[in-house]
Amino acid sequence: DQQVKQNSPSLSVQEGRISILNCDYTNSMFDYFLWYKKYPAEGPTFLISISSIKDKNEDGRFTVFLNKSAKHLSLHIVPSQPGDSAVYFCAATGRGGGSNYKLTFGKGTLLTVNP
Amino acid sequence: KAGVTQTPRYLIKTRGQQVTLSCSPISGHRSVSWYQQTPGQGLQFLFEYFSETQRNKGNFPGRFSGRQFSNSRSEMNVSTLELGDSALYLCASSPQGPATNEKLFFGSGTQLSVL
Numbered sequence: 001d002q003q004v005k006q007n008s009p010s011l012s013v014q015e016g017r018i019s020i021l022n023c024d025y026t027n028s029m030f031d032y033f034l035w036y037k038k039y040p041a042e043g044p045t046f047l048i049s050i051s052s053i054k055d056k057n058e059d060g061r062f063t064v065f066l067n068k069s070a071k072h073l074s075l076h077i078v079p080s081q082p083g084d085s086a087v088y089f090c091a092a093t094g095r096g097g098g099s100n101y102k103l104t105f106g107k108g109t110l111l112t113v114n115p
Numbered sequence: 116k117a118g119v120t121q122t123p124r125y126l127i128k129t130r131g132q133q134v135t136l137s138c139s140p141i142s143g144h145r146s147v148s149w150y151q152q153t154p155g156q157g158l159q160f161l162f163e164y165f166s167e168t169q170r171n172k173g174n175f176p177g178r179f180s181g182r183q184f185s186n187s188r189s190e191m192n193v194s195t196l197e198l199g200d201s202a203l204y205l206c207a208s209s210p211q212g213p214a215t216n217e218k219l220f221f222g223s224g225t226q227l228s229v230l
Contacts, residue, residue, distance in 0.1 A: 036221075
């Protein structure tokens, strides 16, 4: 049972345009959501997070939006840069229902930003 | 502050052997989590330790085990290796553990190949 889903395995955008990565979740116990960026053969690097009490969090070029009623979140990167090319993982955690003390990850979206 | 350190970086084993992987968390972090990454499967949660106690465990067979020492360093062991155990094994640490407003810091991983 995949509780965090990233339905787009890959996304290609032009440099300078907006990248939008999407994530859906099913577990209503999740109350904290994170995005990680990963290069091959390296560990994931934290990018941005959002608590369920908010619907938007912004950090420089990165903005995460949370729609609790739809159980959906998205990561916006504006403007996209070639160095943003990586795999992006959505993750979630919460309290109860087996979600304690772990991050549940989606399968990732490979973002390619073309110069 | 030094990051999460995992050793060894690469490992080659044959089927039936066992392997032990090591993780040193960021100084002051008491929670250590382990994840397995295989192509197309995202990051699968193995287990999480805090103050030498396992607080959560993923859906892996009993061949996968772990422990945490009093200095917060952690090891994971895989016995009777199978070809399907070939993966990148990632360790992550945080001060108190995956929870609201607390992110994980990942090491670079141990790439295990089972022949």
